[in-house]
Amino acid sequence: MPTDRQADPKEKSLKGTGARFITRGFSPQVLTDQISRVLTESILDGDLEPGTQLLEMDLQQELGVSRSPLREAFRDLEKKGLVVILPRRGAFVKEITARDVQENFPVRGNLEGLAARLAYGRLNPQDLATMRTALEAMKRAGRSQDREAYRQNHQLFHDIFIDACDNRLLIEILQKLRMHRLWYFVSYRYQKLDFQMALDVHEQILELFEKEGSDPQELELLVRNHIDEALERLFGTSASSVARRPGEEEKAKPGSRKQAE
Amino acid sequence: MPTDRQADPKEKSLKGTGARFITRGFSPQVLTDQISRVLTESILDGDLEPGTQLLEMDLQQELGVSRSPLREAFRDLEKKGLVVILPRRGAFVKEITARDVQENFPVRGNLEGLAARLAYGRLNPQDLATMRTALEAMKRAGRSQDREAYRQNHQLFHDIFIDACDNRLLIEILQKLRMHRLWYFVSYRYQKLDFQMALDVHEQILELFEKEGSDPQELELLVRNHIDEALERLFGTSASSVARRPGEEEKAKPGSRKQAE
DNA sequence: CGCTTCGCGATTGTCGAAAATCTATCGAAT
DNA sequence: ATTCGATAGATTTTCGACAATCGCGAAGCG
Numbered sequence: 001m002p003t004d005r006q007a008d009p010k011e012k013s014l015k016g017t018g019a020r021f022i023t024r025g026f027s028p029q030v031l032t033d034q035i036s037r038v039l040t041e042s043i044l045d046g047d048l049e050p051g052t053q054l055l056e057m058d059l060q061q062e063l064g065v066s067r068s069p070l071r072e073a074f075r076d077l078e079k080k081g082l083v084v085i086l087p088r089r090g091a092f093v094k095e096i097t098a099r100d101v102q103e104n105f106p107v108r109g110n111l112e113g114l115a116a117r118l119a120y121g122r123l124n125p126q127d128l129a130t131m132r133t134a135l136e137a138m139k140r141a142g143r144s145q146d147r148e149a150y151r152q153n154h155q156l157f158h159d160i161f162i163d164a165c166d167n168r169l170l171i172e173i174l175q176k177l178r179m180h181r182l183w184y185f186v187s188y189r190y191q192k193l194d195f196q197m198a199l200d201v202h203e204q205i206l207e208l209f210e211k212e213g214s215d216p217q218e219l220e221l222l223v224r225n226h227i228d229e230a231l232e233r234l235f236g237t238s239a240s241s242v243a244r245r246p247g248e249e250e251k252a253k254p255g256s257r258k259q260a261e
Numbered sequence: 262m263p264t265d266r267q268a269d270p271k272e273k274s275l276k277g278t279g280a281r282f283i284t285r286g287f288s289p290q291v292l293t294d295q296i297s298r299v300l301t302e303s304i305l306d307g308d309l310e311p312g313t314q315l316l317e318m319d320l321q322q323e324l325g326v327s328r329s330p331l332r333e334a335f336r337d338l339e340k341k342g343l344v345v346i347l348p349r350r351g352a353f354v355k356e357i358t359a360r361d362v363q364e365n366f367p368v369r370g371n372l373e374g375l376a377a378r379l380a381y382g383r384l385n386p387q388d389l390a391t392m393r394t395a396l397e398a399m400k401r402a403g404r405s406q407d408r409e410a411y412r413q414n415h416q417l418f419h420d421i422f423i424d425a426c427d428n429r430l431l432i433e434i435l436q437k438l439r440m441h442r443l444w445y446f447v448s449y450r451y452q453k454l455d456f457q458m459a460l461d462v463h464e465q466i467l468e469l470f471e472k473e474g475s476d477p478q479e480l481e482l483l484v485r486n487h488i489d490e491a492l493e494r495l496f497g498t499s500a501s502s503v504a505r506r507p508g509e510e511e512k513a514k515p516g517s518r519k520q521a522e
Numbered sequence: 523c524g525c526t527t528c529g530c531g532a533t534t535g536t537c538g539a540a541a542a543t544c545t546a547t548c549g550a551a552t
Numbered sequence: 553a554t555t556c557g558a559t560a561g562a563t564t565t566t567c568g569a570c571a572a573t574c575g576c577g578a579a580g581c582g
Contacts, residue, residue: 029348030348030349033348068329068332070310071329072332072333072336073335075333075336075340076336077339079336079340080338087291087294088291089288103429103430104430106375106379106428106431107372107375107428107430107434110372110374110375111368111371111372113371114367114368114371118367142339146323167364167367167368168364169361169364169365169368170364170367170368173434174367193391204322259511
């Protein structure tokens with residue numbers, strides 16, 4: 001009774017390439033999670049382009065699963081911010097609009113600044129060394145115009161002190177905000193323009209982390225501003241800048257939408 | 262062509278005694294949403310105590326729905342942070358731990374401060390009047406020891422400038438962070454201790470909003486700090502405090518490491 | 523007597539089909 | 553020719569049943 005093989009002869013391949021891990025010895029994973037993982041990768045890798053609809057019937061056949069776990073996986077992806085679910089319409093891969101970027105950066109900047117402040121003093125030598133390595137790799141990638149390498153190491157650099165902030169809620173939120181690789185595609189424009197400046201800022205940040213008696217507040221503002229400034233470089237507008245007079249708005253609040261929930 | 266949704270008269274006759282809404286001719290809402298709404302209220306109202314398991318079979322019978330929309334509603338509630346789903350175990354109403362509070366306040370303070378800064382200059386006279394009214398109601402509630410009235414008006418006060426920040430992402434995150442009424446139960450301890458001070462702070466905040474040439478940064482810090490300080494009053498620890506001399510710290514985050522779910 | 527193993531009831535996970543709903547197309551009337 | 557309405561197709565939503573798994577208690581073993 002222990003090694004009860006799958007009596008059902010039909011094979012359950014989760015991905016075309018052949019991932020039949022259902023009957024793996026220990027696979028405590030629920031189908032929903034596996035589907036969610038596969039779709040997450042597909043979206044992040046760009047296999048599923050933004051805007052495309054996730055047809056239940058197609059995916060059901062392609063993945064060899066039923067509707068129930070598929071639909072629940074959609075909810076998971078919605079929670080991650082990767083898809084949007086329109087009732088009675090279906091699930092669509094989230095499209096990143098200019099507004100999304102303009103809204104994301106200020107929030108992310110503030111929270112990463114907070115994370116940096118909280119992380120100060122909690123970084124062990126290993127962490128600092130990793131950040132130093134990542135920064136050097138960023139510099140090399142900048143010289144050789146290796147965008148992907150730059151992106152990876154830039155992400156690693158931030159990952160270190162974010163993970164060290166010891167606030168799981170903060171880590172979770174930032175993970176969602178930094179999920180889309182698209183952020184890096186757009187911010188690439190900025191990096192291209194001010195590559196040297198971006199590197200300088202990260203050098204300053206790392207030095208503040210390394211130094212003994214740094215001012216956590218200075219560190220926080222440095223991290224926050226370097227993200228805010230990236231947004232300003234991108235759009236010219238200062239969606240997060242401190243002062244915006246009430247006169248120069250483009251569209252005032254369109255009515256009061258009382259979102260009951 | 263705007264896929265405008267028709268105004269739906271909210272009447273949640275889904276819970277309570279029974280539920281004979283299935284056969285109602287007009288039910289534009291998807292069942293999952295209705296279930297999610299009912300359960301959300303039940304949790305927030307305290308009908309479902311933290312830690313209790315949401316039995317699929319029981320709820321299925323009580324609500325008169327099938328398991329599919331029920332399970333999808335669980336995912337929605339998980340997204341809202343109201344329940345936690347353990348694979349092959351079930352869905353449980355989220356329990357708020359001390360650590361959750363300690364992690365929530367710094368993030369919330371930071372983001373509400375950001376929201377205040379962004380909202381400055383975007384508040385119309387109507388908004389300011391509402392905040393003034395809410396603040397006066399808070400003062401009255403404070404004198405008469407009406408905790409619930411204080412909580413409601415305090416929430417309203419913050420709702421105004423948060424909704425005015427014009428950053429939907431920020432609004433969405435803060436909505437989730439401020440979802441639990443439990444936050445207010447715990448912060449009640451603080452309010453009880455420093456009632457007058459809390460009122461003074463909100464008076465200052467409102468005055469900065471009302472004044473013409475206020476410093477948005479000052480406003481941001483005021484909002485942020487008044488939340489951070491609430492946490493300090495609660496626990497004594499300064500989990501988010503800015504000034505912490507690297508020399509005088511000692512606690513390497515001792516307790517509250519457990520809570521492994 | 524303590525520990526492990528087995529079995530049973532309870533609960534969640536998965537499935538495929540039926541029902542409800544939406545979108546698109548075609549046809550008719552103005 | 554254009555607009556409105558009805559029909560058909562496609563898709564989502566919901567359902568009830570079956571299968572897999574977990575927790576707990578009892579029995580077996582050292």
